[in-house]
Amino acid sequence: MKPRTKLEKLVTELSGKLPAITKEQEDWGKEHVFDHLAYKCKDELWCSECGKMWVDASNSELGITVLGDKTECPYCHHRLDVKVSRKQKDHEGGYMSILQVKGGFQVIRHIYCMRSTYKETHPVHYDFTEMVQEWISEDGKRTIIARPMNMGGNGWIYGAPLSIKSEYGSSCWNYRGDIYAIWGELYPKKELLSELKKRGLNRRFPDVNPSKLIRDLLKGSNDAELCLKTGQISMLKHMYKTGFSQLRYKPSFNICNRNHYIIKDASMWEDYMSLLSYFGKDLRNAHYVCPKNLKVEHDSLLEKKKICEAKLRQERDRIAAIRRREKLMKDIASFYERMKKFFGMKITDGNIVICPLESVTQFYQEGKVMHHCVYSNGYYKRPDCLILSAKDIDGKRIETIEVNLKTLDIVQSRAVCNGVSEYHNQIIKLVKKNMNLIRQKMTA
Ligand SMILES: [Zn+2]
Structure with missing residues (x-):
């Protein structure tokens, strides 16, 4: 993108005046961005730093020492960590981030560092390429200068020059969020805007994403500033890890600070606060919010809460069981009231015997034997619903019939598993023929 605004033009101009990456910075990157490994395969070792190979001679006259999993090339x-591996070459990459001040901007320069090592065949090769510069003004506004990304959005185009980029990239691939706020290894010689120093940042940079922290501080994030100034670094990290930009228990946190109480494990402390609040404890009382042994207090409250919750659950279950029982009794009584006029009714043609289901228990049995939902869907509760069971002369269930008492129609007649029996038509005919009997019973 071409610089269009005044700010973009200024940043582009200043960017051209930044010093090149120095040898000192590159040397620091070599040491701190990469792992330093001795690849060990059988008794051969080779060095990720120089590519040279040697034989593990722990017990030979060369006297090379292997201290645990450390060794020396x-x-x-x-000094190398020993790693068992058959690899013959190694390509590693990672970021180094450098904090500089230029023209009143806080600049974060992200350098991609590459190292290629080959066992014995080539000398080790390093490459340092600046991919992104974040230019952050005193009010926390950021202007980005970066290399373009490839179409997949998973890599930079090395050959293309650095230029102004829009805050969230120009394409839809930027769903991964803020790709420019790279969190590389921080180069220890840091230049900081005086505004940042005023807000509690110093050369001992806390272990959080530098770009986000710097922008938040400059935009006036009082909570980040408060954490920095009171040395509550665990809380600061926790805030950034969980994505909250504000403290969740600020009054309690202030009490910790007043009592010079440093929270060592912020996520456990927040958990503990929520437990205190669960038990209705005073969250502004130092006795509670500054525990000598956080873990012990936390665990004991958690245990108490578990017991409480179990009791509550039991009580809820007990009440629900009573309600269910009361409801069932009511259903049984009303079923009896509604249906007793049909009890004893019998429709038969000599082969098939059709009788109403006369109790909730019978609904249960019918549903169980016939594998359908006459009981589970509570047909006994339906006011205009007469359920009949058709059996053969040996008493074997054939079909279950629903008659609507308003319309005196057969709604359905189902065999086992909601199927159709060979007697289906016969049953339907027989019930229809006797609909008068049902009508008589209704008005009796
Ligand atoms: Zn070496």
Whole structure:
């Protein structure tokens, strides 16, 4: 993108005046961005720093020491972690982030560092390429200068020059959020805007995303500033990890500060606050909010809460069981009232016997044997619903029939598993023929 606004033009101009990455910075990156490894395969080892290979001679006259999983390269004398691996080459990459001040801006420069090492065949190769510059003004507004990304959005185009980019990229691939707020290894010689120093930032930079912290502080995030100034670094980290930009228990937090109480495990402390609040404890009382042993207090409250919740659950279950029982008794009574006039009714043609279901228990049995929902869907509760059971002369259930008492129609007649029996038509005919009997019973 071409610089269009006054600010973009200024930043582009200043960017051209930034010093090149120095050898000192590159050397620091070599040490701090990469792992330093000795790849070990059988008794051979090779060095990720110089590519040279040697034989593990822990018990030979060369006397190379392997201290636990650490060793030293006999050629470049780097201290190395031993890693069992068959790899013959190694490509590693990572970011180094450099904080500089230029023209009243806080600049964060993100350098992508690459290292290629080959076992014995080539000398080790390093590459340092500046990918992103975040230019943050005193009010926290950010202007981005970066290389373009490839179409997939998963890598930079190395050859293309750095230029102004819009805050959230120009394409839809930026769903991963703020791709420019890279959190690289922070180069220790840091230049900071005096405004940031005033807000509690110093060279001992806390372990949080630098770009986000710097912008928040400059935009006036009082909570981040408060954490920094009171040395509550665990809380600061926790805020950034959980994505809250504000403290959740600020009055309690202030009491900690007044009592010079440093919260060592902020996520546990917040948990503990929510437990205190669950038990209605005073969240402004130092006795509670500044526990000598946080873990012990936290665990004991958590245990208490579990017991409480279990009791509550039991009580809820007990009440629900009583309600269910009361409801069932009511349903049984009203079923009896509604249906007793049909009790004893019998429709038969000599082969098939059709009788009403006369109790909720019978509904249950019918549903169970016939594998349908006459009981589970509570047909006994339906006011205009007469349920009949058709059996053969041996008493074997054939179909279950629903008659609507308002319309005196057969709504359905179902065999086992809601199927159709070979007697279906016969049953329907027989019930229809006897609909008068049902009508008589209704008005009796
Ligand atoms: Zn080496």
